[in-house]
Amino acid sequence: MVITSLENDRVKKYVKLKQKKYRDMYGEFIVEGYHLVVEAYKRGILKEMIIEENEAVPIEAHSVYVTYDIIKKISDVESPPKVMGLCSKVEYNDEVGSRILLLDGLQDPGNIGTIIRSAVAFNVDTVIFGRNTVDLYNPKVLRATQGMMFHINVIFDDLEEVIKKIKSLNIAVYGTKVTHGEDVRRIPVKDKKSYALVVGNEGNGVRDEISDMCDGNLYIRMNDKVESLNVSVATSILLYELGDMDE
Amino acid sequence: MVITSLENDRVKKYVKLKQKKYRDMYGEFIVEGYHLVVEAYKRGILKEMIIEENEAVPIEAHSVYVTYDIIKKISDVESPPKVMGLCSKVEYNDEVGSRILLLDGLQDPGNIGTIIRSAVAFNVDTVIFGRNTVDLYNPKVLRATQGMMFHINVIFDDLEEVIKKIKSLNIAVYGTKVTHGEDVRRIPVKDKKSYALVVGNEGNGVRDEISDMCDGNLYIRMNDKVESLNVSVATSILLYELGDMDE
Known part of the structure; x- marks a missing residue:
């Protein structure tokens, strides 16, 4: 049976899940496209597949067939995929781990x-999402992760609280400044076994109150014609260096 | 005098410059916002400023005042800035230099x-733009460069031709593969004095015919859960390593 009505209750719920308040209320979210549906299945959180009529999907899961118009309505993109998944939110745990990334107010889902x-x-x-950072389950964020959010622990919390907890574990907390602090290339390997790195909003960087809690700042050496790198590039280079355990 | 009509010839030309064919025809392009207008002025290519009526801009350049509706029509963004600049294309030179980046078919302006x-x-x-790569003067590309395209030489050409030229100068040409080739962290400093790096399309990577011309491939060591990094991240990490001249 194919659902054809946009007024169908199930369809109405799928559409609501575009909004964070409903994702929080139901504890569910939608992933789009075959790749993410497979990743969600492997992670054990796929509740049902939403499939465009006549499309065959070789995954064993409850399947709901709908028209193209309905797919289009649920999707976040111009050219919607033929399969989507309704998922339960991932059951992340509370442990901060020992190599930690904190996001303070990032707004761009792609980043x-x-x-x-x-x-x-x-x-x-x-990865710790501060309260002021865009939702992990935002469709644009999910798309840009390419499913990698299923392979890492995520915590949603006040950064002040988490940083206190991290410091109580004797893990160094680094902020990021464009020019001040320590060249990340100079961090000795022994200091990379555990660390926490805070990165900030695209325009404003890390908030002062968070910056003040950090043990130090890291920077990336570069040509002084450039004021700053794109935040996802800068963060990636810092993580690349902090992840290098070669002597 | 303030131009108020969308039918004004000057306004019609500004709007046309959203399209590559007109940018190529006129040899001109539009930059948006104070920061890019200042950068264009410093580079000596600012021909006139397009300013929303009643806005004061402390730059000595021919000024054309227009209404908000006209600014909105010219702009590429939802919330247009109050000042834009009409610019002549930059006079880049033909010399390939000795630290060279080649773009093979990149499509995402932000990247x-x-x-x-x-x-x-x-x-x-x-930076060498292959024929199949999005135009440098695309408004979204310009915005994402943050004016940095005024601080580097750019060449638009067939990559095959350019690579032949680079090889005739005895500069090593590296392609990029996710797992094959040489770990970029292991490239000795002596090999970083001159190099050419080719990066490819977001989905398909470097074309085979270009890949076949390369002297070798570079990769970034990473966790095998990850198939690939975002192309702007991967490119930035490779350039970061190739730019490191410390022994």
Whole structure:
């Protein structure tokens, strides 16, 4: 049976999940496209697949068939995929780990997704989303992660509280400044076994009250014609260096 | 005098410059916002400023005042700035330099702009746009460069031809592969004095015919859960390493 009505209750719920308040209320979110559906299945959080009529999907999961118009309505993109997944939010744990990335007020979903990919690539354990950072389950963030958010622990909390906890574990907390602090290339390997790195909003950087809590700042040496790098690039280079354990 | 009509010839030309064919025809392009107008002025290519009525801009240049509706029509963004600049295309030179980045078919303007910022940061001389790469003067690319395209040489050409020229200068040409080739961290300093790096399209990478011309491939060591990094991140890390001249 194919659902054809945009007024169908199930369809109305899928559409609501574009908004954070409903994702929080239901504890569910939508992923788009075959790749993310497979990743969600492997992670054990795929509840049902939403499939465009006549499309065959070789995954064993409850399937709901809908028209193209409905897919289009649920999707966040211009050219929607033929398969989507309704997922339960990932059950992340509370442990901060020992290689930690904190996001303070990032607003661009593409940047956040890209940063999560890089975090997994360079062996970060845990990404902490500050309250002022865009939602992980935002469709644009999910798309940019390419499913990597299933391979890392994520915590949503007040950064002040988390930083206190991290410091109580004797893990150094680094802020980021464009020119001040320590050249990340000079951090000795022994200091890379555990660390926490805070990165800030695209325009304003890390908030002062957070910056004040850091043990030091890291920077990337570069040509002085450039005021700053793109935040996802800068974060990725810092994580790349902090992930290098060669003597 | 304030231009108020969208039918004004000057206004019609500004709007046309959103399209590459007209930018190529006139040899001109539009930059948006105070920061880019200042950078264009410093580079000596600012022909006139397009200013929203009643706005004061402390730059000595021919000024054309227009209404908000006209600014909105010319602009590429939802919330347009109060000042824009009409510019002559930059007079780049033909010399390929000795630290060279080649772009093979990149399509995302944000990625290209971000990569140009990183190229300047890590002392690349010249960026080569292959014929199949999005135009440098695309408003979204310009915005993402943050004006850094005024601080680097740019060449638009067939990559095959340019690579032949680079090889005739005895400069090593590196392609990029996710896992094959040489770990970029292991490139000795003596090999970083001159190099050419080719990076490819977001989905498809470097074309085979270009890849076949390369002397070798570079990769970034990372966790094997990750298939690939975002292309602007990967390129920036490679340039960061190739720009490091410390022994």
